[in-house]
Amino acid sequence: MHLRVLKRLLVGSPIPSEQAQQERLSKPVALAIFASDALSSVAYATEEILRVLVLAGSAALALTVPIGAAISLVIAIVVYSYRQTILAYPQGASDFIVAKDNLGRLPGLTAGGALLIDYTLTVAVSVSAGVAAVTSAVPALFPYRVILCVVALAGLTLGNLRGTRESGKLFAFPSYAFIGSIVLLLGAGFLSIVTGGSAARISPPALDGGVAAPLTLFLILRAFASGCTALTGVEAIADGVIAFKPPEARNARITLAWMGTILVTFFFGITVLASIYAVVPRPEETVVSQLARRIFDDSPTYYLIQGVTTLILILAANTSFADFPRLSFFLARDGFVPRQFAHRGDRLVFSNGIVILALVAALLIVIFEGDTHSLIPLYAVGVFISFTLSQAAMVRRWVGRQEAGWWWRAGINGVGALTTGVVLVVIATTKFSHGAWIVIVLIPVLIGGFLIVNRHYREVARQLSLEGYGGPPPLKHTVLVLVGDLHRGVIPALQYAKSISPDAQAIYIEQDSEKTRVLQEKWQKWGLGVPLTALPSPYRSLLVPLLRFLRRLQHKDEHHLITIVLPEFVPARWWQHLLHNQTALLIKGALLFWKGVIVTDVPYHLKH
């Protein structure tokens, strides 16, 4: 009862099913909602490039801008490619659906598994990057980063369990504040360079004196792979077309183009600035924070930028709290994950998916100590697996349907598939030993799990199907009341047994023939006419004689159904249960998997 009150306080009152309608979004609001994941990655993507290059010494940092340009090109290709997907799926479709529809079950499940991992990592990475923005501004909080992450995660989980009706308005402010503040940062940064202001006075990079690694091609590719985390979340708009105001597909494609433009501008802009300002990555302060501090000193503007960055990152995590449960719902509907994921809670949200996501993300944050940089190698693999499968599926679709202009569209998606496929190989190779192997191992494990679960559900459906069912055999039914004594608590059980069968009989396990005699005397008066049989138990066991009796009854007829009625008096207080032999529990446990036996408690409630 008290738990229920607590749940209502935290989660709110139930919401009726008919309120389950989609809110339709204008383009600016849709941008705010769907872009938070993609845009927020500019908060850490540049830093990941720098972190790899700096291993080869400060001279290697000169490669930052070319690598940034290459990643920007990949972003443009993927955005353009997804615009084709929207044309084909005007109702919207996740990579899982696109891959399943056009390539088949196994590629679909691969994309599904990759996406589940991707969503989980989005939460872990975004929350820890958001907390990193805070601890960069307030270094005193750095030792408490894991706790801060877990608190933020708990807040997100609770908010999502409540369900967010007003999500549009909620998202618009932080997303546009972030866009505004990055525009401000880039504008002020470049202005300072042009005017030769104080902030542009480039200080030499303060590298720790260590032996630098050689600048191999492998290292350059690794830097490229690290920066590709900028692409995470690009697929979100294609997935959510249905949420746009009509004409949905057109509005979604325009919004996707806006988002791609902003993303490339921001990512490349920050990369160039970081290169000019010669920012060197440090564990305790993010690159964006260093840039903002150089440009705005410790002014309120600096703190505003950090605050807004944290907000957008938390909101990016929030999008996964919608995506993960929704994908789980699709997988559950198709019978690939436990059915519980398809159940909407009383606030109309998929509560089970939300809770699982939060728990796994929390585990990741704790294991990786809230360090964004350590989580990144696991991150991009899943994203690029689903990109590649989804684009390849689109090629197959265009080629298969041969609609007008199919070769052009197939070409665009083909370039997309090829590009993302190559990037996937680069990421998997260069990040393998840094953590990508975990995801590469995990995906087949997930697929195996999906298939086992699916086989079970199909087998159950087959066994339960009424198709070709000849009807049940005639029922043979015996009712037994198991008694240990005769008192007021037993009478309702006798009465009940008589009411459900005219041939009910009572069974008594005899340990002492003298007690049997006393019982039989009482039975004359109070036995309600139910015949009493005493089964001798020389070894004082309750179960052995009972089971032997049942076996003898069922021996004659396999389909003989037996109901065992157990009189059970229920104490008024929990501790009083400890003062009574747990006979009923024992019998129920022993008969749990005994076929053809039904155990029915007839309770007699004690008063105090």
Added chain:
Amino acid sequence: MHLRVLKRLLVGSPIPSEQAQQERLSKPVALAIFASDALSSVAYATEEILRVLVLAGSAALALTVPIGAAISLVIAIVVYSYRQTILAYPQGASDFIVAKDNLGRLPGLTAGGALLIDYTLTVAVSVSAGVAAVTSAVPALFPYRVILCVVALAGLTLGNLRGTRESGKLFAFPSYAFIGSIVLLLGAGFLSIVTGGSAARISPPALDGGVAAPLTLFLILRAFASGCTALTGVEAIADGVIAFKPPEARNARITLAWMGTILVTFFFGITVLASIYAVVPRPEETVVSQLARRIFDDSPTYYLIQGVTTLILILAANTSFADFPRLSFFLARDGFVPRQFAHRGDRLVFSNGIVILALVAALLIVIFEGDTHSLIPLYAVGVFISFTLSQAAMVRRWVGRQEAGWWWRAGINGVGALTTGVVLVVIATTKFSHGAWIVIVLIPVLIGGFLIVNRHYREVARQLSLEGYGGPPPLKHTVLVLVGDLHRGVIPALQYAKSISPDAQAIYIEQDSEKTRVLQEKWQKWGLGVPLTALPSPYRSLLVPLLRFLRRLQHKDEHHLITIVLPEFVPARWWQHLLHNQTALLIKGALLFWKGVIVTDVPYHLKH
């Protein structure tokens, strides 16, 4: 299944009830059985006196012999006093029964609680003293004493769960070997003094240079109190009169006199020898071991004495494994402890009492790190509480009955009660801060528990009694089948419901009216003629509409009984349970304490 095989291997096959007969013992065998507890205490009682006196410096050790003499006098009084008890209770009676019969319930429960504590401490003290005899002989084992104690305890527990048919023979050897070896020790020790042999060359006590405490009266009384542990177990023969060959009472009284004589001789003998040989107590080696080593060097005789001492101490612990479960049985029969303690396991022993005793004793040994000396202050309080109550009860009995010679017998028991009462006050005072307070606090707590349990059992008996019962009200019974779909797993439940009531109806919780339509169509063909009612659930809750429906049904008639039949398909493997909504469990949980509602599962077993 495998657990059952393991249990049979460890504990043996079940024993039929008719084998529950008492083995009748001759006086020598009875002495061996009942004396092990009392006699074994000479292995540590003298040492406890020395340990206190040595605090006041080596000169204080001169008081050892007078204190030993005073304790010997107390032993003689208590033994003589218990001989009167045997006269009055020729069937034998524990202090609990004697106090309860003659002084009333509360003193009886006080004695009962004190004895339960006493028995538990006997196990803990005897096992750790037995292990101390081993580690004295083999000092390398000293660091492993706690593990050794726990292993010995586990062996005792297992042996007692098997039940010991051959206990007489088992006890005779070690008891007489112990008596023989102490006779040998005392004989050789005193002979050496008389002949001026090498062993009698008294070395000056090697005391650690520390500030000695002043030799106050309090310290002397504390030394006396410590030595009184020699009396533990003296009551055993009076408790077990029924086990003797007839004439039981006469044989028991003779055996008690023998035991008293041996006990006083051994205890006083060792005390005097320790004093003459100026043995100084050390934590790593017992006083008896030091004496034996001085007299016999490291000869085989020395090791024999240590080995036999260990054996008798383990056997002393074993007597509590009979006493504690028996007393628990009496308390359970009278309804003062949970009834489970009155249940004989399949080897005819009170298994629950044995297991509880072993667990608490093991806990004590671990907490006190297997150190006999730390456990002793807790020990004697309980023993002397039950001595005093039992002797006082006897006085009351003699005075009340006024049989021939009553004043003489009352006088003897009066002296016994007075002596043990005074000793009790001395022990409680001088040992209070060393641990006796634990027992003094624990006994009222135990009594409170006894009374609460008793009140509950009496209240249950009152509520269940058929006395003045007018018979049950006529039964109004409705059968509902709760369905979520219609498939092969549901058919047996429908069939069952029809068989137990011609008016059974099916209930469906509707979340989606389209699904209801599909179900109703199927129902036409396969519903077995059971009418189907759909309850709308706008909030998707299964429970809320169901509970509302039940409440409405029962609203009309409080005694309206409702059976809810739940079709439940049972997966073949445990992990498959996780893949299904635990609806049945949820409903059973919600209705567990709902009056007048019976939940019946009709299982449908899936094949694989």
